[in-house]
Amino acid sequence: MTKFKTRIRQSSTDSRIILANDYDSTNKKIFSQTIQNIKTLHKFLCGIKLNFHILLPLGKKEIIRINKTAHQYGLQTIADIKLNDIGNTNHITSKTLWDFGFDAIIINPIIGPKAIRKIVTEAHKRDKGVIALCHMSAPEAKASYEINVKLSKNSKPKPLYQVFLKWAISSHADGIIVGATYPKIIKYCKKISGKKLDIYSPGIGTQGGSGKKAIANGSDFLIVGRTILDSKDPVRTVKQTGQRRNCIMPYERT
Amino acid sequence: MSAPEAKLSYDIDVKLTKKSKPIPLYQLFLKWAISNKADGIIVGATFPKIINDCKKITGKKLDIYSPGIGTQGGNAKKAIANGSDFLIVGRTILDSKDPVRTVKQLLLAST
Numbered sequence: 001m002t003k004f005k006t007r008i009r010q011s012s013t014d015s016r017i018i019l020a021n022d023y024d025s026t027n028k029k030i031f032s033q034t035i036q037n038i039k040t041l042h043k044f045l046c047g048i049k050l051n052f053h054i055l056l057p058l059g060k061k062e063i064i065r066i067n068k069t070a071h072q073y074g075l076q077t078i079a080d081i082k083l084n085d086i087g088n089t090n091h092i093t094s095k096t097l098w099d100f101g102f103d104a105i106i107i108n109p110i111i112g113p114k115a116i117r118k119i120v121t122e123a124h125k126r127d128k129g130v131i132a133l134c135h136m137s138a139p140e141a142k143a144s145y146e147i148n149v150k151l152s153k154n155s156k157p158k159p160l161y162q163v164f165l166k167w168a169i170s171s172h173a174d175g176i177i178v179g180a181t182y183p184k185i186i187k188y189c190k191k192i193s194g195k196k197l198d199i200y201s202p203g204i205g206t207q208g209g210s211g212k213k214a215i216a217n218g219s220d221f222l223i224v225g226r227t228i229l230d231s232k233d234p235v236r237t238v239k240q241t242g243q244r245r246n247c248i249m250p251y252e253r254t
Numbered sequence: 255m256s257a258p259e260a261k262l263s264y265d266i267d268v269k270l271t272k273k274s275k276p277i278p279l280y281q282l283f284l285k286w287a288i289s290n291k292a293d294g295i296i297v298g299a300t301f302p303k304i305i306n307d308c309k310k311i312t313g314k315k316l317d318i319y320s321p322g323i324g325t326q327g328g329n330a331k332k333a334i335a336n337g338s339d340f341l342i343v344g345r346t347i348l349d350s351k352d353p354v355r356t357v358k359q360l361l362l363a364s365t
Binding site: 111112113114150151160163 | 255256257259260261262263264266267268269270276279282321322326345
């Protein structure tokens with residue numbers, strides 16, 4: 001099998017959009033709707049991201065089927081659990097998700113660089129990917145991710161997301177999450193990480209982020225959820241999202 | 255957190271304003287837990303001094319839940335003595351040949 005980073009690029013020759021398939025718990029047809037989304041929207045997507053919205057109410061069999069269907073339709077799948085625990089729990093959780101067929105997981109770097117490295121090493125042995133949070137799309141996240149931290153007594157204080165970025169690079173993670181709502185921070189992260197990390201940007205549309213701005217500032221992939229899911233015509237919306245935001249374009253051409 | 259790798263992040267010095275004295279990140283989390291009226295906080299039994307520090311600041315406002323007993327090296331008695339209200343125990347019980355005996359022993363050790 002090829003590496004996750006290669007696979008997601010191969011899947012993204014037509015689109016850099018990842019569907020955040022996050023339905024609320026009142027929706028009783030989560031499973032069939034997810035399968036339908038894959039079948040009807042796959043041409044305009046490169047991946048699908050499953051959050052606790054899906055992982056908690058559905059069972060192992062259904063999750064495996066969703067992953068299999070996504071793969072049949074050429075999509076990569078990401079488990080968005082923002083993993084953040086002790087080593088043993090991180091190991092068991094990621095192993096279970098790999099066994100379910102996921103291609104990548106999102107982790108919370110607060111576990112520290114050594115712990116990130118362990119997850120990445122295990123993931124890469126199975127050609128799976130690890131994406132670390134760097135800066136969230138929610139406005140409330142600013143208070144934490146931009147807090148000034150001092151790594152040593154004599155060092156200059158810097159915002160926490162810059163430390164997370166450094167750890168993501170040194171741990172050989174495959175990518176980072178930086179909200180499309182913070183284009184300047186995307187630009188900073190791209191400048192520092194270059195080709196080492198892919199930047200995944202949520203927060204497009206409903207949360208106020210602009211896909212075009214995110215891509216122009218260095219985002220490699222856009223994570224879009226409610227804008228597509230809440231649309232009366234999701235196929236049309238995802239097509240428009242791509243065209244309008246100049247992102248349904250072959251990866252290499254941009 | 256109870257894992258040793260967590261020390262680097264949770265103990266990182268943060269400066270809330272330009273002029274303020276740097277404080278470790280866990281103290282900021284503690285402050286947020288109190289101001290948001292959370293019911294409790296997690297502080298690893300592997301860091302008894304931090305348990306002590308947190309209990310001093312929160313008093314009865316927050317219960318302290320401490321994982322990391324046994325397998326990870328934390329000591330139940332020390333955690334309770336330093337202010338933990340509850341002990342979270344997993345592998346020590348689950349991996350034991352006689353879980354009932356093990357949990358009884360833990361109970362004795364922590365009271």
